Amino acid sequence: MYPVLAHRRRAIVNILFRLLLTFNATSLLVIVFFVQKKYTLGYFLQFYPQVGFLSDWHPFISYFLYLMIPVLLTGLSILLSRGLSTDDFQEGDAVSIEHANNSFLPSYLGYFFVALSISSWSSLFFVYSVLFIFTFLSQALYFNPLFLVFRYEFYSIQTKGGACIFLISKYKYKTPRQIVIPQVFRINDYTFIERK
Numbered sequence: 001m002y003p004v005l006a007h008r009r010r011a012i013v014n015i016l017f018r019l020l021l022t023f024n025a026t027s028l029l030v031i032v033f034f035v036q037k038k039y040t041l042g043y044f045l046q047f048y049p050q051v052g053f054l055s056d057w058h059p060f061i062s063y064f065l066y067l068m069i070p071v072l073l074t075g076l077s078i079l080l081s082r083g084l085s086t087d088d089f090q091e092g093d094a095v096s097i098e099h100a101n102n103s104f105l106p107s108y109l110g111y112f113f114v115a116l117s118i119s120s121w122s123s124l125f126f127v128y129s130v131l132f133i134f135t136f137l138s139q140a141l142y143f144n145p146l147f148l149v150f151r152y153e154f155y156s157i158q159t160k161g162g163a164c165i166f167l168i169s170k171y172k173y174k175t176p177r178q179i180v181i182p183q184v185f186r187i188n189d190y191t192f193i194e195r196k
Contacts, residue, residue: 024144093179095176
């Protein structure tokens with residue numbers, strides 16, 4: 001009975017964690033839209049006179065606060081990753097390694113260009129919904145440049161079984177022989193995070 005409950009709990013934690021990662025990875029699209037449209041906190045709180053002083057703040061304060069939401073949620077997702085199921089990498093499991101920080105950044109920057117071309121709330125809702133669903137369901141590599149703020153690195157690892165694994169780690173790996181990790185947390189079948 002207890003193993004079944006533990007398995008269900010881990011499955012629920014995994015789904016919630018993946019939802020949080022998906023939001024963190026896609027939320028910058030919404031922030032770019034707000035900045036492009038000059039939607040400050042005053043715009044969203046204009047019907048609440050008790051916080052009317054917020055409309056006098058410089059727009060950059062609003063934009064900074066918008067950016068802090070996904071940054072803080074990324075930090076929270078790192079903390080919550082310890083609730084995921086674990087795996088390991090033993091000596092010889094990795095046959096090649098490639099630093100992946102720069103390889104995913106160009107595709108991620110595409111979100112910014114999409115956000116700059118969105119002209120209405122309905123378009124934003126539609127585009128963001130489609131992007132969120134595809135990112136969540138695709139078993140995609142949860143590339144989130146905000147992990148770089150927390151000094152995490154991204155690696156593409158080829159295993160001896162032929163699988164291509166995406167590893168998020170604070171450690172600096174250069175050769176496959178260095179990939180000996182006693183505990184790594186599984187985000188999905190292809191993506192893992194290593195906590196210090």
